[in-house]
Amino acid sequence: MNAQTSLSAPPTSEAGAPFLFSPGRNCTVVAHASRVGLLVDGEEYFRAFSLAAERARQSIVILAWDFNSATPLHFDDRPGAAPAQLGDFLNWLVRRRRGLRINILEWDYPLVFGADREFRLFQGFGWRPRRRVRFAQDNTHPISGSHHQKIVVIDDAMAFVGGFDLTVRRWDTCAHAAHDDRRRCGDVAYPPFHDTMMAVDGEAARELGKIARVRWRAATGRDMPAVRQASPEPWSWPDTVRVDLHDVTLALSRTMPEMPSVAGITEIETLYLDMIASARRRIYIENQYFTAQRIGDALAARLAEPDGPEIVVLVRLFSHGWLEEHTMHVLRRRLVQRLRKADVHGRFHVYYPHVDKLAADLCIDLHSKLMIVDDELLRIGSANLSNRSMGMDSECDATIAARGDPQAVAAIRHFRNRLLGEHLDARPETVDVAVEEHGSLHGAIEALAGRRRTLRALEEPPDWPEAVVDLASIGDPERPVVEHVFDDFSPEGFITHRIESEDAKRGAPGGRGVIFMRPDAPKLLAFVLLIAALTALWRYTPLADWIDASRVSGWAQAFASRWWAPLLILIAYTPACVVMFPRPLITLAAVVAFGPQLGFVYAISGILVAALASYLAGLGLPRREVQKLGGKRLFKLAEILRRRSLSAMMALRLVPVAPFVVVGMCAAAIGIRVQPFLFGTLFGMLPGTLATTVFGDQLAALLDDPARVNYGIIVAIVVLLALTSLIVRRWLAKQQRIHNDAKAGERTG
DSSP states (O other): OOSOOSOOOOOBOTTSOBOOOOBTTTBSEEEEEEEEEEEEHHHHHHHHHHHHHHTOSSEEEEEESOOOTTOBOOOOOSTTOOOSBHHHHHHHHHHHOTTOEEEEEEEOOOGGGOTTSOOOSSTTSSOOOOTTEEEEEEOOSOTTOOBOOOEEEETTTEEEEESOOSSSSOOOOTTOOSOOTTOEETTEEOOOEEOEEEEEEHHHHHHHHHHHHHHHHHHHSSOOOOOOSOOSSOOOOOTTSOOOEEEEEEEEEEEEOOBTTBOOEEHHHHHHHHHHHHOSSEEEEEESOBOOHHHHHHHHHHHHSTTOOEEEEEOOSSOSHHHHHTTHHHHHHHHHHHHHHHOTTSOEEEEEEEETTOOTTOOOEEOOEEEEETTTEEEEESOOBSHHHHHTSBEEEEEEEOTTOHHHHHHHHHHHHHHHHHHHTOOHHHHHHHHHHHSSHHHHHHHHOOSSEEEEEOOOOOOOOHHHHHHHHTTSOSSOHHHHHHHHHSHHHHHHHHHHHHHHHTTOTTOOOOOOOOOOHHHHHHHHHHHHHHHHHHHHSTHHHHSOHHHHHHHHHHHHTSTTHHHHHHHHHHHHHHTTOOHHHHHHHHHHHHOHHHHHHHHHHHHHHHHHHHHHHHHTSOHHHHHHHHHHHHHHHHHHTTTSHHHHHHHHHHSOSSOHHHHHHHHHHTTOOHHHHHHHHHHHHHHHHHHHHHHHHHHHHHHHOGGGOOHHHHHHHHHHHHHHHHHHHHHHHHHHHHHHHHHHHHHHO
């Protein structure tokens, strides 16, 4: 890691005055901004983005966790108004200005989690970006990680950073009315939504442009054209976009996850710890999540001090769905409970925003990620106060330091009062008077609460069994431990390490000579904890009662009796492979329902149908597009094995180095013929499918009569699969070595 996360004192300047920002430790860079706009809620941000984008002459860069071309930017239907939908608006911009290029980089999310997202697996569906609107997806993150940065940079002259994505279900007004007909996604209404964004210009905008270009290069392998600084038309801030601060110093901090051969960046966590340590009077927090372990430790330490700061936290009341309720919500309850126990001086208060007439099962969706300390420090960004935002996901925050400037201090205080006024249905001036009168944020909130729109105290959380909390922790990992477990144990990790090692020996740029390493104790411990957590799920939830043997057997028999059941099994593998749903689960279901013989036949047939579909898709796509899907690792290995088509396909199926569908598309793109492709897939998938069939047969025996289970067969299958995997990955490594030696001979000859 590049930064320490201990509660050390902030660095000081030469004059001895505290200076919080330390590039390389708690921030990437410290930059100057001539103007800063503090934007609250979707109506204000989307309008500011539209006005700034209309002034773009050379470049617009968008980094997003989610991007949706159907996003409504405004509701102005007057003649001559800019297009209201985001996709149409961007196409309209490049038509108006010939030199403008727009680059959009979105997280390459797993399709199984993309129910509310715009479908973009293949080009040609839905919105069609024009030629100078380039769209790419970024998958350079750990397993279960994401790219969560939300940045827009316009001509390197103005930029936005914060919690907003340019996507649906984000637009709302500061009124957060319980019912607003404009607040719809398609035909479905969504609840009030609250978030913040920071607009900056000057050096700060240029530095955000550099961050965006690094991300684009890492994701696509291509450089984004630089913005020409000399322009016939000087950039001007849009007249109707608010300016809250002038001539301020701000820091840009990032989280970037640790990856094989790449060190992680934990500037965001370190700066949070420094900000908490520097607080004298009060800390004001708004955040979607509140689960981060080290942040909780730092807050608890300040609460234990007799003269420590007041801490006020705003969160949303409900979670999004069952999964979040049983992970992030459980962890939030534990942290809040711990801090309340530590609050011996009565300075810790947690609230949620409420508006009358909203349905009982809905709440204001507080999505903001901000912290204000002593009216001296203001932080807005993409990072949640969750463990994963501290080390697992990519994040970017901007923090302003007033450094004693009275105007900056007043602006930060006014912004805090503006936020509280929005939540309490009061004017900022009213909030300011209440804070001065009561001497605390808590006192002001209690005095002004009770209106139509208000803040309510979060109720005391109930106790949860420790095992359930441990299970919930899996949903909020601080570091990509699972990535390393998979990377070390998987054949793909072995091959990748060998390739990187050979590249390093040849002096490849950036090579680090990575070697295959045995998993260490922490990784094995993580695996054991995963098993223990799953056991806790079975022990402490109704799952064991709901999924009993007789019920599962009844489901299987009822399914097998349907005439369409074999056909469903046959075709189910194709969409499952597309969304990366685990294929063995379908095979297990087939074996339990139809028995081992028919189940195996249906399974292997369905796998071949899915393979053929992916191969045909690869034939219809340009080679360069397929290469982007497969990545350099797969294409490099596939080119090495190209002359051994049948052996290559067997190896790539036995030891998968990429998703099932991507392997098929790449095989078609590099010219492997369909016959060796299908036969290689058949022979390569046989061992795994046979093993799953045996497991399925033993599972059926377990459901019928546990005494019939043959554990010897299960152990033998596991050993056989392990030996097969070891042999194949050694063969692949040998082919890589032969290829490298041949290339070296060509260069020396």
